[in-house]
Amino acid sequence: MSTTPIIQPGQIEPPSGEIPFIYIPPRDNVFRDRAGRLRQLAEGHVMKDFLLFMAKLSDAQHAALATFPRIPLPTEAEMKLCREHGMPPLSVQSWPRDIAWQAALKKIVADVMPAATPDTRKILLRLQEMDSIALESFATAILAGEFDEMDLGAAPFVAAALQIYWTHMATTLGAQAFGANDISNLCPVCTSPPVSSIIRIGGAENALRYLCCSVCNTQWHMVRVKCTNCESTKGISYYMIESSSGAVKAETCEECGTYLKIMYMDKDPLVDPVADDLATLALDLMMDESGKLRSGPNLFLISTSAIAA
Template identity: 85%
Template sequence: MSTTPIIQPGQIEAPSGDIPFIYISPRDNVFRDRAGRLRQLAEGHVMKDFLLFMAELTEAQHAALAVFPKAELPTEAEIKLCREHGMPPLSVQSWPRNTVWQEALKKIIVDVMRTATPATKEILLRLQALDSDALETFATAILAGEFEDVDLGAAPFVAAALQVYWTHMATTLGAQAFGANDISNLCPVCASPPVSSILRIGGAENALRYLCCSVCNTQWHMVRVKCTNCESTKGISYFAIAGSSGAVKAETCEECGTYLKIMQMDKDQYVDPIADDLATLALDLMMDETGKLRSGPNLFLISTSAMAV
């Protein structure tokens, strides 16, 4: 374990007027690039089989997004109202979710089934047996963070389909449709918590920190050296696995006792908010030993039972 000295808030941030607030990955790239990153990370990794499986699931997401059917979107008036009042227009809690996301789930199941192990096929068959109402109940529980009564083995597949649905809506509307959220540590598009944060490189985003949504893949700006959970600027520390490149660190806060991983593109330009999170579970274990709680979820890691697939 190693720690890193920190700079003071605002030392390397650009003037606020020059900062692009929202970054949305190109629609054709987000899942495809993530799948490639997972395969790269799998080489020589102790969790190689798991990461390769996640690459297959992510490729299935890419394929589902490519043929995603037309879905209802907020009207211009609704978007304008949300921008004026600092509200996410596609909130996972209030947006009237269309059952069209279930079409993405069906395609993901078919694609993953082709190479799935017997244990995974059993999980997928359980999902196929659920009716539409049961799937909606499942989705509501995942998006609300209520995992006690859900099928934990099936949860990553439902989450994958929901990510496709919200990514479809976010990329269809584009970054210009969204404004700042009144709650700065929740996604300004869908009001979900971040899975991690990332220090971007290049252009107007260079060296700026963006939080990365756990559902719709949107990234939004938050100044560095500031807790992504309670927004305190006191007691911020960084931890990394000894001997690693330092591209992925845990940013911890003594004020609220939480942490969230931060990815640094200047150390590895291919870091991905979800892929690199999955590949650095050792860092989560290290944080468990410190007593820090993770402040944002990775929906593919709702339970360690996800590793079983």
């Protein structure tokens, strides 16, 4: 384990008027590129089989997003009102979900079934047997972060379908549709917490830190050296695995006792906010041993089978 020195808040940020606030990854690339990154990370990894299966799941998400049907979206008047009042227009807590996400789940289950282990097939069969009402209740619990009493083995597949649904809406509306959120550490599109943050490279986004939504894949700007949970600028430290490239670190906060991973594209331009998080569970274990709590979820890691891997 090693720590790195920190800079002062805002030290390398350009003036606020020049900062691109929001970045929505290209619809055709987000899940396809994630699948490729997972396969790259799997080579020689102790969790190779798990990462390769997650690549299959990302492939299934890509296929489902490509054929996602037209669904109701906010009107322009609703979007304008949300921008004026700093309200995310597609809040996971209040937006009326269209049942189309369940069709995406069925497609995902069918696509990953051939690559699943016998135990995972049992989980997928349970999902196929659930009725629409049960699936909606499952989705509500995941989006509310109420993981205690749910079927943890099935949760990542339901989460994968919900990611498709919200990513479809975000990419259909485009970055220009959204404004800043009154709560800066929640997604300005859907109010979900971040899975990780990333330091981008190139163009107007160069060297800027973006939080990465755990549901809709939107990225939004937050200044560096600032806790992504309590927004304190005091007691911020960075930890990494000693033998790693430094492309993924844990940003910790002494004020609230939490951490979130931060990824550096200048160290590795292919880092992915979800894939590289899955591949660096050793860093999570290190933070757990230090007593720090993770502040944002990876919805593919709420499964006990994934944690055991």
